[in-house]
Amino acid sequence: MGTIDQKLTELGIVLPTPAAPIANYVPFVLSGKLLYISGQISIGVDGKLADAHRGKLGGTVDREAGQAAARLCVVNILAQAKAALGDLDRVARLIRLGGFINCEPDFIDAPAVMNGASDLAVMVFGDKGRHARTTIGVASLPLGCAVEVEALFEVNG
Amino acid sequence: MGTIDQKLTELGIVLPTPAAPIANYVPFVLSGKLLYISGQISIGVDGKLADAHRGKLGGTVDREAGQAAARLCVVNILAQAKAALGDLDRVARLIRLGGFINCEPDFIDAPAVMNGASDLAVMVFGDKGRHARTTIGVASLPLGCAVEVEALFEVNG
């Protein structure tokens, strides 16, 4: 069992079977040492989007639910990265997370929501999980989900 | 005539003359093997943004019009990539598309709109056109257009 897999077990995180592509795009592309992960939403291990993770921050979704959704986006990112690399120990570094928060126009607290994603990345990867980040509040997201996160990793040869 | 040019001809796609930069930015930057294409909107071969491609999904723009706009964004991406590379056969892979859908806050179907872009990419490049993708619904876009798409390619030395 790899170091990162062990850490996931310690954290009680079960990676879902990564979703098969449902359109003419793919969940990840590896180009040289750069691994691009498509925007992931907070689909659960049961393959469903929980009602608690639908809607808008500043509306029906509160900060804690948004943070939980952001964490789940990272769990799905990890599942895709594992599918891409075979072994998460091949991750050299998480370079960047892009966080998209579905919110009301007067919501100004998107970074706190996105911390749910960033905190989990650092719990899993340690210092290698410290990433550059851009967080924005968006008008809508696929399926009406509250949070979407995309990722870019550097991987070892 | 290159393989991809031939494919474009088969598909009846005429690449427009790529728009000259109108500000202090450029339509593409090649850095090593990575070709970054600036966000493209659905300007037509006539150099104009059709009325059908202005407005918001979930408002005056329906899904089919949005998909057509997304396709046209990719046509403009191809025109810029050709200007950058000389020959589209130098494309090793489409790494990523970023899709920005101008929409009402309750619109949840942005991925279906973005499929207009993804489907064309795969029609043109085949498996090399399968890309990572992030799609979000945004509050507004330049000129009031319905769709904007940015791209990242890996190119052969």
Added chain:
Amino acid sequence: MGTIDQKLTELGIVLPTPAAPIANYVPFVLSGKLLYISGQISIGVDGKLADAHRGKLGGTVDREAGQAAARLCVVNILAQAKAALGDLDRVARLIRLGGFINCEPDFIDAPAVMNGASDLAVMVFGDKGRHARTTIGVASLPLGCAVEVEALFEVNG
């Protein structure tokens, strides 16, 4: 004093002390020759977000204030790049700027606002500052700021 530092002095630009990270992310990541800068808002040299740079374009923030905010985002990007590289002369090229304009749904002039960022980049770096760019109008931004800009640089070995 480096060439770029000299240019900054000529332009009367004082780089602020780059903000220390306040969460589990970092302001920049260098991966190979690629330097990713986290989304920067228009925090001033005094460490504060000016009231003039809060709110929405098409609402209480006019084009000129938006352009000033976009410029200030680039100043903060430069401060982070300098912290990352030690010397801004190591910048080989500004590859890409991502511009996020907090705006009303009917605002269609985001590119003009973003020109505040692009123009400063070219004033500072000359032709090496000409970048690919994606500009979108977003529903909200951190702290209610009007503009956020992220950057990607290519650096010399």
